[in-house]
Amino acid sequence: MPTEGNLDSAVAQCPPGYIGGQYRTHLASTPGEILGELPLTEAAARSVSAGRLTTRRALSGDDDRLLVVVGPCSIHDVNAGLAYAKSLGDLAGDLGDDLAIVMRVYVEKPRTTVGWTGLLTDPALDGSLDIGRGLRMARTLMLEVAEMGLPIATEWLSPSAPAYLADLISWGAIGARTVESQVHRQLASGLPMPVGMKNGSTGSVGVAVDAIRSAASPHAYLGINRDGRPVTLRTTGNPDCHVVLRGSSGRPNYRAEHVREAARLLSVASLPTGLVIDASHGNSGKDHEQQAVVAREIGAQIAAGDTDIRGVMLEGFLVPGRQELGSDEPTFGQSVTDACMGWDATVSVLQDLAAATRRRRAATATTR
Template sequence: MKLINDVNVESFLTLTSPEVIRTELPVPDKTADNVLAGRQEIQDILTGADKRLMVIAGPCSIHDMDAAMVYARKMKALREEVKDKICLIMRVYFEKPRTTVGWKGLINDPFLDSSYNMEQGLRRARALLIDINALGLPAATEILDPITPQYIADLLSWVAIGARTTESQTHRQMASGLSMPVGFKNGTDGSLTAAVNATQAANTPQHFLGIDPDGKTAIVSTRGNRFGHIVLRGGTTPNYDPVSVGKAQARLRERGLLDAVIIDCSHDNSGQKYTGQSFVFKSAVDQRLEGNDRIVGLMLESNLYEGNQKCKCNGDAANLKYGVSITDECISWETTEKLIHCAFDKLT
């Protein structure tokens, strides 16, 4: 028999189904209440019913579970301090898009050794989200692989679709069925068209191929997600300035979509440098104070310590600096806390 199928596939390894893993790592009622409360807070902020500023802050990517929990405890304490004016959500990113190659995140390679033990990656991600939500802290992430939500989406209060995947029909369809608000980032070139189209597509009922909780291939039919919105992350030039923000909001209103905008203070808005995030953050807060309260949220890439470091993913995890990003540059917790307190004081 001639070989004509899966010519370039080396192997298949069947994953444990989402339903089995969710049963093994269940969500306690109190934890589920925190997820739902976080979603409701974000929905109310997006619609304007809640006038607080939302700030989504946390590591560019999670690679150390213990460090992530230390960060989460610090954020929970700060969340309580500023809750009258600011709604703090923890950024808990497990999947990293790659332009060419590189570490794809904790779910893909949890042991940082190129073993690609995705079964353990999914379990670790779910376990961490349970622990973070148990603190009373809502969690946010970027969804990259359309299979991932079946394993962890019940523990997420907010989701991003990244600049590289906002144009993807697969991700727009997936977003239409997600249970939480979804933020679509503008394209890497700064174009808004893909993000605006994605928001409209996600708002609409969709029918597509996916997997069910038992891991079987299924036809998925959705109701549409009316809490889709835009995240401005810059492009060939930054787009957090008042003119760029105003143009984005006008385009959304023309389509009858939510004109709520979140500004990503990192990525191309900061020139890919952690030192630029503070300036973007303060500028966006000032825009709110000057009357644009439809800038509803800000995003910060933040870790225990500033900067980043290289990881070869060859089993050298023990040699990494504690609390320092292995992907994009992050501001330190100390800087994060100062920025949040500064915003709180201004908004008060």
């Protein structure tokens, strides 16, 4: 398969039937070239290392703080993302005794059918699909957020993306659409950070448990190295994968009985029972105002002493709701994908979750 040259020569060199008018090639920068242009700084490296350690300890229960992964559904405006990061960093410091806050910096957007696919693949938001520019924008944004001292979370969608971005990520997710994918389970097995496996889009927690078991094992699969060459990647397995309960269409799964059942499935599989609950997506019916209600119900379980709930996910941005892509007068800090909680609602929810964590700490201390 050709990797460079114009389209006509690419078509001419490909085996009959391979291109068929359906594929076009575009030479992209290698991971080594991008990382050479935008290297990991000492400050960012310290932030990532500390973030990975914190998320591991919170998920294992060695740190009794609640892990909170919060931020925009997806980043479409770098300046708005940085403004959000600055405010979140300040809040993370204020609530740091009780919450381990990680910012969502999601630069790929999985779609049920079609739609804008994220900053990494379509940074101009116009279908021009300049992935080279998107890679640089995504890495630059993540570097700046990490240098603020904020740990970063992202969803892994493209199997090639970690070669460009994984050194900046403290927590990763495999989404409901891809949790059954062998490719993504193999990918998670070699990632150097904790990875949350969301329940399947039908609501099945069992597929997430299977994904954890698979990702904990060694794998060998086709990937790319820093020079962009195809190589066999051999992994040792990722011991820090865990379930994320995100509900499904019309079927939330954040209540106490759902947590107990997920913990039972994990225990039967001889896996740790700690898990994360996503207050958005199916658990809120994609209603950004309902997210706060769901988060407070989760907080009530935490306050009552539930120790299996180790983390909460939230979708929040500067301005509540969502706007249509390509608006004539776009609203700064408002999502163009799923509707998000606004900043004021986010602050209130995080303060409540911090209080719930303090009550759990007190409750569990009396039972020791």
